[in-house]
Amino acid sequence: MKKGKHWYDYIWIWAIIYFSLSFFNIIFAWLGMIDFMLPLAFAIFGGSKYFCNRLCARGQLFLKLGGQYKLSRNVVTPAWMYSSIFRYGFMIFFLTMFGNVVMQTWLVASGAGDFQQMVTLFWSFQVPWEWAYTAGGVPDWVAQYSFGFYSLMLTSLLLGLIAMLIYKPRTWCSFCPMGTMTQGICKFKN
Amino acid sequence: MTDKTKKRRLAVVNADSCVACGTCFAVCPFEAMEIYKGCYARPVGERCVGCGICERNCPIGCISIKIREEAV
Numbered sequence: 299m300k301k302g303k304h305w306y307d308y309i310w311i312w313a314i315i316y317f318s319l320s321f322f323n324i325i326f327a328w329l330g331m332i333d334f335m336l337p338l339a340f341a342i343f344g345g346s347k348y349f350c351n352r353l354c355a356r357g358q359l360f361l362k363l364g365g366q367y368k369l370s371r372n373v374v375t376p377a378w379m380y381s382s383i384f385r386y387g388f389m390i391f392f393l394t395m396f397g398n399v400v401m402q403t404w405l406v407a408s409g410a411g412d413f414q415q416m417v418t419l420f421w422s423f424q425v426p427w428e429w430a431y432t433a434g435g436v437p438d439w440v441a442q443y444s445f446g447f448y449s450l451m452l453t454s455l456l457l458g459l460i461a462m463l464i465y466k467p468r469t470w471c472s473f474c475p476m477g478t479m480t481q482g483i484c485k486f487k488n
Numbered sequence: 489m490t491d492k493t494k495k496r497r498l499a500v501v502n503a504d505s506c507v508a509c510g511t512c513f514a515v516c517p518f519e520a521m522e523i524y525k526g527c528y529a530r531p532v533g534e535r536c537v538g539c540g541i542c543e544r545n546c547p548i549g550c551i552s553i554k555i556r557e558e559a560v
């Protein structure tokens with residue numbers, strides 16, 4: 299029997315809303331924490347990849363752009379990219395970078411570090427991003443976390459889009475840190 | 489007595505390399521794939537018709553379409 303449309307088939311729209319809102323007001327970057335916590339909650343408490351399978355806006359967006367709109371070369375992902383060593387290595391690197399964002403936030407909160415209104419792309423290129431934040435609206439550390447977290451989210455989106463263009467629509471999913479982490483948790487639990 | 493068989497196409501997943509990304513689940517028009525306990529993909533029961541859509545979309549190419557002989 300052919301499957302019907304579900305509400306979650308439109309979740310890709312959330313990715314566009316999230317990146318657009320945060321582009322103009324960086325505080326919205328905090329909403330990305332949902333994409334961090336939900337997959338972990340489903341994996342830890344439910345022992346499933348429910349998030350990846352139904353609720354991931356990013357995965358759906360890649361499938362839409364790369365599959366439906368044919369923006370992908372559709373070439374199978376090279377084996378090293380989905381090898382355990384690369385997947386777990388990238389996950390550890392990504393978590394370390396997330397730890398770095400938390401650290402920067404803590405330094406700003408404690409007055410030991412300077413607030414930086416920058417988005418860092420690919421963990422290297424600092425892009426001034428002044429339009430997205432007006433000082434004084436929220437404590438500096440709240441905004442600092444937003445800039446750091448948005449940097450991670452935007453970098454991973456760009457990596458995913460590049461992988462989509464060169465390989466398969468959802469090549470990003472083969473080494474996505476959240477996907478690796480949740481599969482690891484499920485394997486451990488089951 | 490004759491042993492009648494029919495040939496049936498169906499998707500087969502290499503569970504060892506599957507990264508459980510759920511792409512096959514998302515693209516299958518017949519809801520014939522599941523991500524078993526969040527660990528790897530596998531076809532559900534008799535629903536798979538072997539259309540190959542999941543095979544074409546799997547990012548790591550760990551699905552193949554096999555022909556199986558079945559008793560009727």
Ligand code: SF4
Nearest residue numbers: 350354357471474477
């Ligand atoms: S692997 Fe990552 S990008 Fe892909 S569906 Fe899961 S969480 Fe989303």
Ligand code: SF4
Nearest residue numbers: 506507509510512546
């Ligand atoms: S698309 Fe491929 S890697 Fe992803 S869950 Fe299905 S079989 Fe596994």
Ligand code: SF4
Nearest residue numbers: 516536537539540542
């Ligand atoms: S071969 Fe076709 S019917 Fe079978 S699981 Fe893949 S997409 Fe679904």
